[in-house]
Amino acid sequence: MSNDVLILAEHLKGKVSxxxxxxxxxxxxxxxxxxxxxxxxxxxxGAAALAATLGADSVLYVDDPALAEFNxxxxxxxxxxxxxxxxxxxxxxxxxxxxxxxxAGLSVTAGxxxxxxxNGLAAxxxxxxxxxxxxxxxxxxxxxxxxxxxxxxxxxxAFPADAGRVGxxxxxxxxxxxxxxxxxxxxxxxxxxxxxQSGDVDITQQPILVSIGRGIGGQENIELAQxxxxxxxxAVSASRPVTDAGWLPxxxxxxxxxxxxxPKIYLAFGISGAPEHLEGMRGAETIIAVNTDPKAPIxxxxxxxxxxxxxDLLPALTEKIKA
Amino acid sequence: xxxxVPIKQIPNLTDxxxxxxxxxxxxxxxxxxxxxxxxxxxxxxxxxxxxxxGGTVTVIGVDTTxxxxxxxxxxxxxxxxxxxxxxxxxxxxxDSHTQAKLLANAIxxxxxxxxxxxxxxxxxxxxxxxxxxxxxxxxxxxxxxxxVAVKDGKAIVHKEYAGGLMGEFEVxxxxxxxxxxxxxxxRYAPVSKVRQIAKTAKxxxxxxxxxxxxxSTVRRMFKPEAxxxxxxxxxGPEEVAEKIAAxxxxxxxxxx
Numbered sequence: 001m002s003n004d005v006l007i008l009a010e011h012l013k014g015k016v017s018x019x020x021x022x023x024x025x026x027x028x029x030x031x032x033x034x035x036x037x038x039x040x041x042x043x044x045x046g047a048a049a050l051a052a053t054l055g056a057d058s059v060l061y062v063d064d065p066a067l068a069e070f071n072x073x074x075x076x077x078x079x080x081x082x083x084x085x086x087x088x089x090x091x092x093x094x095x096x097x098x099x100x101x102x103x104a105g106l107s108v109t110a111g112x113x114x115x116x117x118x119n120g121l122a123a124x125x126x127x128x129x130x131x132x133x134x135x136x137x138x139x140x141x142x143x144x145x146x147x148x149x150x151x152x153x154x155x156x157x158a159f160p161a162d163a164g165r166v167g168x169x170x171x172x173x174x175x176x177x178x179x180x181x182x183x184x185x186x187x188x189x190x191x192x193x194x195x196x197q198s199g200d201v202d203i204t205q206q207p208i209l210v211s212i213g214r215g216i217g218g219q220e221n222i223e224l225a226q227x228x229x230x231x232x233x234x235a236v237s238a239s240r241p242v243t244d245a246g247w248l249p250x251x252x253x254x255x256x257x258x259x260x261x262x263p264k265i266y267l268a269f270g271i272s273g274a275p276e277h278l279e280g281m282r283g284a285e286t287i288i289a290v291n292t293d294p295k296a297p298i299x300x301x302x303x304x305x306x307x308x309x310x311x312d313l314l315p316a317l318t319e320k321i322k323a
Numbered sequence: 324x325x326x327x328v329p330i331k332q333i334p335n336l337t338d339x340x341x342x343x344x345x346x347x348x349x350x351x352x353x354x355x356x357x358x359x360x361x362x363x364x365x366x367x368x369x370x371x372x373x374x375x376x377g378g379t380v381t382v383i384g385v386d387t388t389x390x391x392x393x394x395x396x397x398x399x400x401x402x403x404x405x406x407x408x409x410x411x412x413x414x415x416x417x418d419s420h421t422q423a424k425l426l427a428n429a430i431x432x433x434x435x436x437x438x439x440x441x442x443x444x445x446x447x448x449x450x451x452x453x454x455x456x457x458x459x460x461x462x463x464x465x466x467x468x469x470x471v472a473v474k475d476g477k478a479i480v481h482k483e484y485a486g487g488l489m490g491e492f493e494v495x496x497x498x499x500x501x502x503x504x505x506x507x508x509x510r511y512a513p514v515s516k517v518r519q520i521a522k523t524a525k526x527x528x529x530x531x532x533x534x535x536x537x538x539s540t541v542r543r544m545f546k547p548e549a550x551x552x553x554x555x556x557x558x559g560p561e562e563v564a565e566k567i568a569a570x571x572x573x574x575x576x577x578x579x
Contacts, residue, residue, distance in 0.1 A: 194490070
């Protein structure tokens with residue numbers, strides 16, 4: 001085993017995702033503690049320029065036409081081969097749409113422990129401790145791997161991104177290689193990207209948002225939120241349960257798999273505040289949360305809160321706005 | 324088409340989660356368990372796929388609660404055809420690595436064309452079971468999926484990225500899918516129907532072998548300390564509405 005930290009950098013549509021820089025910065029810090037190097041790995045086709053933006057000790061760029069777009073099978077094979085070959089101390093993968101396809105599978109194929117949903121990493125006397133955010137953000141679990149090597153999947157926003165960008169004084173060695181494993185016989189084929197539907201209201205452009213969650217109770221109550229939004233001249237946005245239920249279109253979803261919004265006022269009604277939702281709205285200027293559960297995590301990020309019934313509050317507020 | 328849906332029961336997150344005496348896990352006995360919500364979507368997507376392309380849906384889980392049958396009966400009432408329970412000494416809070424290994428061993432003998440499971444569960448500290456089952460079975464895996472369509476031995480799946488962007492993939496069956504959301508909201512099973520099924524349904528019992536183990540050890544579990552907390556407004560809907568309206572006005576966001 002080496003003492004290196006292997007970091008999987010992600011890119012989508014020609015842009016390196018922030019999680020890549022966040023993990024690279026943290027990975028460099030840990031590599032110092034382990035006495036190894038932080039090696040950022042990027043997979044792509046003709047994307048060497050993107051790889052060069054990563055502020056790791058060295059960058060390993062794997063170039064193959066089959067890696068032009070994210071493909072869980074191709075990525076999984078290449079990473080398994082690199083882990084086998086280099087035996088890193090720590091493998092860092094994002095707890096993202098891409099990383100969630102990879103981390104747990106790699107844990108099994110490489111025979112390494114996985115600690116997932118990680119938002120804290122520390123090397124204590126050279127030993128790693130990882131803190132995972134579980135049970136919808138209600139619990140933190142600090143764990144240590146049973147062996148020395150392990151895989152972690154890191155939550156977006158857990159570590160500062162700037163620490164992982166290439167900057168003055170750090171010019172990482174960029175090594176470009178061909179895929180170490182054949183990628184011609186994949187069962188998974190990328191077909192196309194589907195852009196989000198346009199034509200609906202753009203919730204990222206509204207100065208104020210009426211956002212609703214599971215607490216709305218049912219489709220028949222959506223109207224109450226819509227009346228308030230109309231009075232305010234804005235749109236209704238929502239957390240995932242509401243769009244999954246089909247009560248509002250996906251274009252209105254705020255959060256990890258939806259949109260990131262930064263309005264001046266974000267009204268969070270009946271939203272408990274799962275980490276995936278908070279990821280998409282915590283940058284709002286003022287957050288007002290209404291939820292009958294006084295312990296809902298949404299109150300930890302909100303500026304103002306109340307625990308009254310949102311179904312009574314919505315019409316009362318609409319009336320006051322109209323007045 | 325042979326569709327298998329591995330499911331997992333997890334603590335009901337609306338309950339107060341208490342940490343056990345030695346501070347390394349939840350006090351599981353004090354908790355009520357429910358089906359992982361993403362598995363609800365996996366069951367729905369499986370029944371939709373069966374309705375579209377024919378076949379059977381088998382729902383399977385590790386009985387960590389002694390109450391798995393309730394979830395299996397509900398799945399049968401929603402349109403699943405068969406149900407199986409993996410038994411053994413697997414307590415509440417059994418890690419994902421163990422559950423995935425047990426499920427993979429049981430699923431292998433079912434020779435599925437399609438395995439649909441929830442993309443994640445709230446207790447996946449050591450990872451999600453879908454990709455692990457796929458790795459054990461040597462099958463391709465795509466997760467964060469919001470729609471599966473099967474045709475001519477291939478599945479077309481839509482995978483969500485951030486910002487509403489989606490990737491479309493074509494995958495040769497068999498495969499494992501991590502379902503984020505079914506392409507229709509999960510259907511409701513009337514209690515009377517679930518009760519009826521509970522009386523007559525046969526649930527296959529599969530003896531689980533040994534626990535795989537998470538490969539890591541929790542040394543401290545704690546509730547996060549929030550960096551801040553909202554200033555709470557007391558009062559009923561009228562008073563709260565008054566305060567919100569005042570704030571909106573103060574920010575100059577009143578229309579007109």
